Amino acid sequence: MSDTSGNDKNKDPGKPDDKADTPGWAGFSEKEFNALDKVSRNLMQASLKSQHLMSDVMRKAIEGDPVLPNADPFHSAPEFQEVWAKIAEQPDLMMQAQADLMKGYIDLWSNTTKRMMTSDSPTTPAISPEPGDKRWRSADWSENPVFDAIKQSYLLNQHFMMGLVGSVDGIDERTKRKVEFLTKQMTDALSPTNFALTNPDVLRATMESQGENLTRGLQNLLDDLAAGDGRLALTQTDTDGFKVGRDMATTPGKVVFQNDLMELIQYAPTTESVKARPLLIAPPWINKFYIMDLREKNSMIRWLVDQGFTVFLISWVNPGPELKDKTFEDYMHEGLFAALHAIEAATGETSVNAVGYCVAGTLLSSAMAWLEAEGQSERIASATFFAAQSDFEKAGDLLIFIDDVWLKEIERIMDSQGGVLDGRSMADTFNLLRSNDLVWSFVVNNYLLGRQPQAFDLLFWNADQTRMPKALHLWYLDNFYKNNRLAKGELELGGHTLDLGAVKTPVYIQASREDHIAPYPSVYRAARLFGGPARFMMAGSGHIAGVINHPDANKYQYWTNDALPETVEDWIGGASEHPGSWWGDWRAWLFDRSGDDVPPRTPGDGKLKAIRKAPGRNVLVRSDAKPSKSTEPEPAPEPAA
Structure with a gap:
């Protein structure tokens, strides 16, 4: 379909007209266009695309597009x-x-x-x-x-x-x-x-390529702006370099239960016997779970299965506007507790060893306090926390984003997006915490040097963000980051005021020395909140590599200290350093709490039948694709409790 001016609305503005002798692209015929040198062609293509993009951005600004950034997004002028x-x-x-x-x-x-x-x-x-x-x-x-x-x-x-x-x-x-x-x-x-004129690498590349790096960089910049509809969607990796389920998240297993919020994956055994007590992993809902099953050589899931554990994992839904009213309590009941019932149906076991990573660790500690208040604490026999906070007094730089003005801004953004926070907004926030590594290095590489980012599995995962429901996200920020109600004993959930001091369940708490999202001083404070035995361990590296450190990699180190003194500085002073991965230390701790050996359990052989192969469907839904009915889970029978 063409408009009245004769311009084809569906035509790519970066391609010359198909007719060789008819001026159809910036006044040039295809023959004339091809006669130009490569740098000039690149520059002209970028120029026309820039005009097209700027017109679109200006139109949105005039119409009051609520997604475009304002002049003071952090509302920091008064400060x-x-x-x-x-x-x-x-x-x-x-x-x-x-x-x-x-x-x-x-x-x-x-x-x-x-x-x-x-x-x-x-x-x-x-x-x-x-x-x-x-x-x-x-x-x-x-x-x-x-x-x-x-x-x-x-x-x-x-x-x-x-x-x-x-x-x-x-x-x-x-x-x-x-x-x-x-x-x-x-x-x-x-x-x-x-800046190009003060970066020696860029100057050298410009001289060697006769400026072609800058024209390629301009094209890369325009492509990223177009992908973000006027917001810079900075490309960090080749998103076509990997495919979930083919290159990563490949540990064999089956989805054995699902509901509106999650799929529950049971992984296939690889040992002649397994530990009686199952292991349930709750990953963060702000990321995809496959950071723990990234590639075979560094997969935590595959390693745990090979140690003889029956591993279950929650794969959270990537929510659309239809789930905007789902709450933290919904994630507890329809996530953690639904998984507990399903695991009992699948294995006959009434208790599990549970793992909570990042925000799911906060959910796990809250759920344990709720179960204690209900007199059902035996459902979780032990709990492990990866880079998770329950006390947010020292929660690091993320705290600066949490005040009444900023919370209203987040709510405004989510309202403009149908009641969910898009994955790019969260990615931008976390990237700012390490802007030189995660922002400016790519600005130089992509826009000044004119290079394409390489395929890198970790950055591929990092770019595959998830959305978050409005009700859940605002409640989480207000109750944990802003008011720290769980640590203060003031959090009310499901009819109970939660008290972590009443929780006697053994806990294993992992922190990372260079974690910029869950700083180790903050994680350590959580270790002293629980009323039962707590083992605190600090690993080398950061929020991801500190957790995902396969023993075969022989990287980094970790520190242990059986004591739990008042301050983390005193804990460090009495800690012992060990080379390599901390996973072996955790395995020994889990073995003591996992019961006897029993025959291996094949997914689908119990009361819960297999629904589909791992990694399931939830993990395949990308935030940069519009939600559709085809991505909604199929109904499944309720498990026998």
């Missing part, structure tokens, strides 16, 4: 005004910061002059990057005196800004943390690594 007003009231702080900055520049100028005059003259940098800062990996940043000076000048200015904000007095701690975080975001964005 910045308060902090800088206080800085202005403290002249000693400003004078000292300026003196330190001037001294740094004098040292930098002196050292740079020496290097320019005498190339082999040894110098001491005025300032050095923090360990692990990957932005400066190129040898030019240290070997070339010009780029070394640019690097140090930037670091001195960043140190000056962060020092002022971090040292100011008379500011509420949460306000200061918010301004520090956002100041860091702004200074990271201004890094010379992020």
